[in-house]
Amino acid sequence: MRKFNFSAGPAALPEAVLLQAQRELLDWGGRGCSVMEVSHRSPEFTEVAETAEQDLRDLLAIPQNYRVLFLHGGATAQFSAVPWNLLGGGDRVADYIRSGHWADKAIVEARRYGQVNVVASSEDRGFTYVPGPTSWRQSENAAYLHYTPNETIGGVEFDYVPAVTCPLVADMSSNILSRPVAVEKFGMIYAGAQKNIGPSGLAVAIVRDDLLDRALPGIPRSLNWKVAADAGSMDNTPPTFAWYLSALVFKWIKGQGGVEAMAEQSLRKSSLLCGFIDRSDFYSSPVERGSRSRMNVPFTLADAALDHLFLQESKAAGLLNLKGHRSVGGMRASLYNAVPVEAVEALLVFMAEFEQRYA
Amino acid sequence: MRKFNFSAGPAALPEAVLLQAQRELLDWGGRGCSVMEVSHRSPEFTEVAETAEQDLRDLLAIPQNYRVLFLHGGATAQFSAVPWNLLGGGDRVADYIRSGHWADKAIVEARRYGQVNVVASSEDRGFTYVPGPTSWRQSENAAYLHYTPNETIGGVEFDYVPAVTCPLVADMSSNILSRPVAVEKFGMIYAGAQKNIGPSGLAVAIVRDDLLDRALPGIPRSLNWKVAADAGSMDNTPPTFAWYLSALVFKWIKGQGGVEAMAEQSLRKSSLLCGFIDRSDFYSSPVERGSRSRMNVPFTLADAALDHLFLQESKAAGLLNLKGHRSVGGMRASLYNAVPVEAVEALLVFMAEFEQRYA
Numbered sequence: 001m002r003k004f005n006f007s008a009g010p011a012a013l014p015e016a017v018l019l020q021a022q023r024e025l026l027d028w029g030g031r032g033c034s035v036m037e038v039s040h041r042s043p044e045f046t047e048v049a050e051t052a053e054q055d056l057r058d059l060l061a062i063p064q065n066y067r068v069l070f071l072h073g074g075a076t077a078q079f080s081a082v083p084w085n086l087l088g089g090g091d092r093v094a095d096y097i098r099s100g101h102w103a104d105k106a107i108v109e110a111r112r113y114g115q116v117n118v119v120a121s122s123e124d125r126g127f128t129y130v131p132g133p134t135s136w137r138q139s140e141n142a143a144y145l146h147y148t149p150n151e152t153i154g155g156v157e158f159d160y161v162p163a164v165t166c167p168l169v170a171d172m173s174s175n176i177l178s179r180p181v182a183v184e185k186f187g188m189i190y191a192g193a194q195k196n197i198g199p200s201g202l203a204v205a206i207v208r209d210d211l212l213d214r215a216l217p218g219i220p221r222s223l224n225w226k227v228a229a230d231a232g233s234m235d236n237t238p239p240t241f242a243w244y245l246s247a248l249v250f251k252w253i254k255g256q257g258g259v260e261a262m263a264e265q266s267l268r269k270s271s272l273l274c275g276f277i278d279r280s281d282f283y284s285s286p287v288e289r290g291s292r293s294r295m296n297v298p299f300t301l302a303d304a305a306l307d308h309l310f311l312q313e314s315k316a317a318g319l320l321n322l323k324g325h326r327s328v329g330g331m332r333a334s335l336y337n338a339v340p341v342e343a344v345e346a347l348l349v350f351m352a353e354f355e356q357r358y359a
Numbered sequence: 360m361r362k363f364n365f366s367a368g369p370a371a372l373p374e375a376v377l378l379q380a381q382r383e384l385l386d387w388g389g390r391g392c393s394v395m396e397v398s399h400r401s402p403e404f405t406e407v408a409e410t411a412e413q414d415l416r417d418l419l420a421i422p423q424n425y426r427v428l429f430l431h432g433g434a435t436a437q438f439s440a441v442p443w444n445l446l447g448g449g450d451r452v453a454d455y456i457r458s459g460h461w462a463d464k465a466i467v468e469a470r471r472y473g474q475v476n477v478v479a480s481s482e483d484r485g486f487t488y489v490p491g492p493t494s495w496r497q498s499e500n501a502a503y504l505h506y507t508p509n510e511t512i513g514g515v516e517f518d519y520v521p522a523v524t525c526p527l528v529a530d531m532s533s534n535i536l537s538r539p540v541a542v543e544k545f546g547m548i549y550a551g552a553q554k555n556i557g558p559s560g561l562a563v564a565i566v567r568d569d570l571l572d573r574a575l576p577g578i579p580r581s582l583n584w585k586v587a588a589d590a591g592s593m594d595n596t597p598p599t600f601a602w603y604l605s606a607l608v609f610k611w612i613k614g615q616g617g618v619e620a621m622a623e624q625s626l627r628k629s630s631l632l633c634g635f636i637d638r639s640d641f642y643s644s645p646v647e648r649g650s651r652s653r654m655n656v657p658f659t660l661a662d663a664a665l666d667h668l669f670l671q672e673s674k675a676a677g678l679l680n681l682k683g684h685r686s687v688g689g690m691r692a693s694l695y696n697a698v699p700v701e702a703v704e705a706l707l708v709f710m711a712e713f714e715q716r717y718a
Contacts (some may be wrong), residue, residue, distance in 0.1 A: 003391030010599055012396050018385045025381040026374070032362030033679060036558045036604075037371050042680075072432040072560060073581055076595030080579035109580055194596055199395045201431060201560045201598025220439035220579060221468055222432050236435030237553055239560025239598060240369055244394075320392060321401075 004343035007321035008152055008172070008296060010194040012338040015130045017248040035244045040237050046242075049232070049277040050245035059250060059259055061182050062206055069205040069225060070233040070243050073194035075173045078203055079106045081223040082169055082188070086143045089214035095119045095142040095166070098153035098156075099328065104321050110146070113216065117142065127154045128348040131286040132164060143214070150175035150293050152195070153325040155286070157293035161185050167211060174287060175295050177205070177253060178337060179263035187211050195295070196336050198246035201239045253337065267271065267338055269335045269344045270294040276348050282355040286330070300330035306358055307331070317350050319343075365700035366680035367511055367655060368533070369553040371697040376607040396605045399596050407599075411606035418609060418618055421542050421565055428564040428584060429592040429602050434551035436531045438465045439499055440582040441528055441547070442472040445502045448573035453479045454501040454525070458517075459486040459510035460686065461530060461612070472575065476501065483579070486513045488647040492521060501525045502573070503546055509534035509652050511554070514645070516690065520544050524655040526570060534654050535563070536698060538613060538622035546570050554654070555695050557605035560598045612696065621649035622698050628694045628703045629653040635707050641714040645689070659689035665717055666690070676709050678702075 005012040028035045031044065035146035038045055053068045062068060072078070083094060092114030096107045098121035110116050117139045120131035138145065144167040150157040152174040162168060167187025176191040183189065188207045206227065212226040221227055227235050253262060274292055277283045280303050285292065301307060310331065314322050324330040333347060364371040387394045390403065397404055412427045421427060429627035430436070442453060451473030455466045457480035469475050476498045497504065503526040509516040510531040521527060526546025536551040542548065547566045553559035564584065571585040580586055584593050614619060633651055636642045641661050642653065659665060669690065673681050683689040692706060 001391055002385060005392045005396055007392075007396060010395055010397060010399065010596060013393065015385070019394055022381055022384040025384065026361060026377050031679075032360055032677065033364045033366075036369055037364050037366060038369060039366055039680065039687075040369065063475075072436065074431065074595050077431065077579075077581040080581055083563065084579065101385065102677060112577060165668070194594065196601075199598070199600045200399070200596045202600060206396070216579075217477060220436075220450060222436040222439055223579060232387055236433050237369060237551065237559045239558070241558045241600065242598070255496060263703075318391065320390075321398065 004339070004346055005320045006333040006339065006343070006347070008195075008325065008332060008334040009192070010200045010332055013198070013245070014249060014252045014338045016032065017245065024352040026201070027066050036241045037196055040234055040240050045240060046185050048244050048247050052243060055247065055250035055254060056204065059177060059253060060181055060183055060206070065209050066183060067207050067209055067212070067225075069207065069228045070246075071203045071205055071228060071240055072201070072222065074194070074200060074203050074237060075171055075190060076105070078171070078190040078205065079109040081225065082106070082144070082146060083110045083216075084188045084219045084223050085189075085215050085225050086167070086169070086211060087114045087214070088216040089143055091141045091143070091201050091252060093117060093139050095139050095145040095164075096133065097145070097147040097162070098123060099130060099148050099156060100154035102151055102153070102171060102173070102221055103148040106146055106242040107143050108146070114143070115265050119145065122156070122225060125288075127151065128156065130158050130285055132288065133160070135260070136336050138164060143194070144169045146171070150295050150333075152296050153328060155293045155296045155298040156291045157295065159290075162328055167337070169209070177259055178266045178295060179264060193242060193246055195334075198249050199242045202242035204246070266294040266335065266337070270297060271337065272335060272344050272348060276351065280358045281356060283351065286328075295336060296332055296334050298324055298328065298330055298332040300308050302359070304329070309358070310354060313354060314350055317346075317351055319347055361684070362677040362679050363698070363705055364679045365694070365706070367554075367617070367691060367693040367696065368551075369559045369692055370695050372557070372604070373608060373611045373697045376604065376611050379605060380609055399593055399599050404599060407603050407606050408495045409709045410601060411609055414606065414613060415563065415607035418536060418612060419540055419565070421541055425542060425570050426566050426568055426571070426584075428566065428587045428606075429597055430562045430564055430587060431560070431581065431598060432699060433553070433559060433562050434530055434549060435464070436582065436651070437530070437564065438468040440471045440584065441465070441503070442575075443578045443582050444574050444584050445526070445528070445570060446473045446573070447575040447712060448502060449504070450500045452476060452498050452501050454498050454504040456490060456506040456521070457506070458507050458515060459513035460487060460508055461512070461532070462507040465505055465507070467528060473502070476660075478504065484647070486510065487515065487645055488650040489515050489517050497523060503528045505530070506581060509654050511655050511693075512687060513667065514652045514655045514657040515650045516654065517663070518649070526567070534652070535652060536618055536621060537625045539618050552601060552605055552695075557608050559603045561601035561605060563605070572621040579598040586611050604634070624700065625653040625694065625696070628698065632656050632692060632694070633709060633711065638641055641713060641718045642710065645687075654695060655691055655693045657683055657687065657689055657691045661718070668717070669713060672713060673709055676705075678706055678709055
């Protein structure tokens, strides 16, 4: 029996998608083999690949002058790929916003290839808020500005797109496809698949085509966006099963009403949970109001000694993976697209009962 | 209904493995979620990861001073990773053996980071044989010697392990786990998963631990073996589903009798097919005797005008993916571990009948 799964990633997938994958796992569309067992260059898989790209283009209204790439390696490989692909065009300077754990990871890697200017940081209050745009000190000659619209661990989310003059680069791993996004404001968007797209091991990248010729010399072939773009993301064998499952997820989102419907549902789920936490004296949110993520809701108990019991009992109640990240402790409920409203309702009921028993 | 699948990769997987994956795709071991939907750091997945490593160690008798890595990106990422990880220790010189398409890919990438000395090449006869060791001109100061024990496209396979003084590096993508291998003769072994291990998007690397400190400065984090080794291949989220399926394949190979049994079966399958081809005037092998791969058997028809018909009729007969690589044409039957003897017998019967009808 399926349980409610609040994993931060690899995260819950839509049940309908898993059911389809299960049905055709040994015999895909009557072909007598699995989608995992055919060449990525076969007409059958080419159709999967092209449909996935078109559906993603439709969902995010991606303009024609952007390339959509399906890449190996998750978002972490892109922490390297971003400076390698973009720092070759002029001065080796990039602007980064420090909003938490994942922004920091991107910064550490970028510093190895150029000069990083931190234009804004929320470190002063423990990364519990989104730094407002008024305080930013942008470089005059930055090759790009990188930010993390949603911090999976901290649970903070930008509710605006930074206005910058250089190409804007965003790690949307944990909130892509959860609302409409004005792609034309970005130079490049990337996302590890394992939160709102599909299984781990795949990253999706959306790159404005004029940014494909700025790579540093010596860029490893496997990180080169131009190589991937020229080869239709098939310079080498791509992670075909992850690509296929992502294609099913894109279709599922379309069937649900697109990213507008996902946005509505995300707001409903996170408001329900955050409102409950705010009204409680037993639970509290470490994140400042106005900066809270709709995707990842960290919360703490008034008495941390109860954490273990909370996790034990919630698991027994069929509510999985509520443990906070090891670097921050407490709890975290991740409410990605595949997590239904009923899961949040069940969590809320459990939390209320738990409070009643132990407060 | 499952058909016989001769795909060169992504290739056939054992039916028993797919059946187990199918059974537990929505509810993995009664946990109420898929293996794709849990954290890679969870105790449940950690057990998968550790069991996979131990089973691979058992299967190949990997000595304790070797690290086993499960990496993103397939073998192509390792074409970059090999020079990045190994050329930092001294002179930037590496020896490579040119045995075909895949060796060439590795060479092209290595040339970008150091001096490549081609110690032997079979280009003179179109890469249809394995260059013998007597002709080699090894460098005195090579950081490593790289070779490709099995060329998937050319269908040539080394039947010996080169004796060298520098660390020996092998791209075993298409023949790993098909016979015992003396790992202690190697500095590093790597293999893309999608032929004899599991689904695409994963590579397995076996690295002698004294080779983990020779990286070039500026090596991208995602290509760094030391980073991967220190993090148990979890510096970032690994391709968990591919890792899990590989774990099932390792168990399956153990259940079949290990790599010794795979070696026996491989020889039986390839001898059956090659023997038939050699006795025929209608079919022929482009590969010289003594160099023929047990994994990939390319063959041509006496009249290439019949190629299309052959592919059409073989497909109708339930024999999938026999088309040769686009760079060489003709046919190719890949006989990896998951391809049963019955598949080869069925192919042989079809080929005999086809010859009778059209010769």
